[in-house]
Amino acid sequence: MIPGDFQYKKPPAKQMLLMAIMGILGLGGFIVTALVLVFVMTAWFGQPVIFGNDDGPDQPIAYPHTIHAGTQPGQLGLDCTFCHRNVTKGAAATIPAVGLCLTCHKTVGDGNDEIEKLRAIAEAGDAIPWVRVHRVPDHVHFVHEAHISFFSERDGILPSAVCSTCHGDVASMTQVSQVKPLKMSDCVDCHRDNGAPTDCTTCHY
Amino acid sequence: MAESWGMVIDLDKCTGCQACVVACQSENNIPINDEGLFNQRRAIEWIRIERYWEGEFPDVKARFIPILCQHCADAPCEPVCPVFATYHNNEGLNVQVYNRCIGTRFCANGCPYHVRFFNFWEPEWPDSLKNQLNPDVTVRSRGIMEKCTFCVQRIRRTGRKAAQAGIDKSDAELERGLNPACVNACPTQTLEFGDMIDVLTAVKEGTRLPDEPKSKAGAKVKKELEEDGGRGYRLREQLGTNPSVVYLRKVDEHRKEVITHG
Numbered sequence: 001m002i003p004g005d006f007q008y009k010k011p012p013a014k015q016m017l018l019m020a021i022m023g024i025l026g027l028g029g030f031i032v033t034a035l036v037l038v039f040v041m042t043a044w045f046g047q048p049v050i051f052g053n054d055d056g057p058d059q060p061i062a063y064p065h066t067i068h069a070g071t072q073p074g075q076l077g078l079d080c081t082f083c084h085r086n087v088t089k090g091a092a093a094t095i096p097a098v099g100l101c102l103t104c105h106k107t108v109g110d111g112n113d114e115i116e117k118l119r120a121i122a123e124a125g126d127a128i129p130w131v132r133v134h135r136v137p138d139h140v141h142f143v144h145e146a147h148i149s150f151f152s153e154r155d156g157i158l159p160s161a162v163c164s165t166c167h168g169d170v171a172s173m174t175q176v177s178q179v180k181p182l183k184m185s186d187c188v189d190c191h192r193d194n195g196a197p198t199d200c201t202t203c204h205y
Numbered sequence: 206m207a208e209s210w211g212m213v214i215d216l217d218k219c220t221g222c223q224a225c226v227v228a229c230q231s232e233n234n235i236p237i238n239d240e241g242l243f244n245q246r247r248a249i250e251w252i253r254i255e256r257y258w259e260g261e262f263p264d265v266k267a268r269f270i271p272i273l274c275q276h277c278a279d280a281p282c283e284p285v286c287p288v289f290a291t292y293h294n295n296e297g298l299n300v301q302v303y304n305r306c307i308g309t310r311f312c313a314n315g316c317p318y319h320v321r322f323f324n325f326w327e328p329e330w331p332d333s334l335k336n337q338l339n340p341d342v343t344v345r346s347r348g349i350m351e352k353c354t355f356c357v358q359r360i361r362r363t364g365r366k367a368a369q370a371g372i373d374k375s376d377a378e379l380e381r382g383l384n385p386a387c388v389n390a391c392p393t394q395t396l397e398f399g400d401m402i403d404v405l406t407a408v409k410e411g412t413r414l415p416d417e418p419k420s421k422a423g424a425k426v427k428k429e430l431e432e433d434g435g436r437g438y439r440l441r442e443q444l445g446t447n448p449s450v451v452y453l454r455k456v457d458e459h460r461k462e463v464i465t466h467g
């Protein structure tokens with residue numbers, strides 16, 4: 001060996017052990033921090049308040065709520081409850097059967113591609129495979145009827161004027177999208193503001 | 206909502222037919238219990254009939270006791286939950302909130318009646334039975350605790366109907382809708398359900414029972430608790446849990462005769 005040459009001196013066992021422990025701890029800390037960051041980021045960016053809601057799913061038939069429910073000239077201005085018939089009677093608002101569409105579209109709208117799709121589905125005797133836009137988790141039991149009757153009675157408005165509280169102005173949407181996050185805080189805030197019960201079993205059972 | 210739902214179970218009428226058990230299983234989306242589950246002691250039965258044999262042959266009697274969640278006013282299961290998934294609400298119900306539950310099973314260990322059940326597996330039904338699931342009741346997934354709710358979904362539905370009609374939900378007209386599935390299914394009217402806030406509060410505080418209880422079930426309890434030789438008792442009352450379910454002792458004339466002779 002040449003004098004002055006660098007020579008690696010093996011550190012004492014105690015120091016080796018300390019280094020190993022510090023290494024493991026550091027790696028563990030890095031993983032934990034990364035996991036926490038991932039959770040925080042997904043929760044934060046998962047909130048629609050930051051990026052807004054998306055445009056909503058593509059439907060099998062491009063049904064325009066604007067033409068049917070809009071109140072502008074040239075639009076039909078149908079009441080929400082004309083098609084969503086169960087909304088004042090039960091838990092689900094329900095989507096109408098194909099037959100209800102055909103009451104008009106047997107004769108109206110010849111040559112329109114979307115209406116031809118509708119007629120083909122009706123001829124085959126199938127249901128239209130609509131993509132669901134609004135969905136609360138399974139452990140939440142939302143009843144449309146109770147909410148509609150409460151607000152329409154209290155404010156003296158039509159049942160169909162209540163829908164926009166949660167669903168936004170659907171009559172101006174060509175493609176229906178969700179406008180509220182529909183998280184539990186939305187429900188609880190509204191329940192508190194209107195003196196509705198906030199007991200867990202009001203919705204969760 | 207100032208109610209305290211309670212139940213009276215008249216053991217003199219119970220024949221052990223298990224109709225309440227079947228009704229409960231189908232109303233509340235309880236997964237099917239097979240032999241393997243029973244052998245593992247992991248079967249889920251929100252209401253069960255316990256059978257006891259009494260006496261020596263040939264004088265043997267079968268005794269039946271339907272046991273469900275007692276909805277105790279001082280429930281031992283409630284304070285042990287670390288996430289407040291179980292609590293007592295202002296309707297006297299012992300509530301289990303499925304979405305809060307993290308499955309520690311402390312509550313099941315605390316319960317002296319063995320009426321809380323843990324989902325050890327994801328519940329499964331054969332395809333032929335999937336359409337009979339009740340949409341008003343959450344299907345509980347693996348890893349959470351569940352128990353009798355006094356059919357709170359029926360209470361809620363009745364509440365909405367009552368609000369529509371502008372009457373009280375304890376109205377006799379709505380009784381069938383308000384009653385839990387087991388009560389409606391019972392062929393001998395062993396089980397009776399109703400708002401017993403007045404009676405239960407008086408029993409708990411040791412004051413005089415009300416003159417006119419609010420419900421039929423309450424009136425029955427009052428009668429059996431006040432009369433000489435009344436048959437009313439509550440399960441494991443010595444533990445101080447203050448259950449909302451009152452049992453009425455079985456009357457057995459034949460049995461008395463045998464005892465006096467022997």
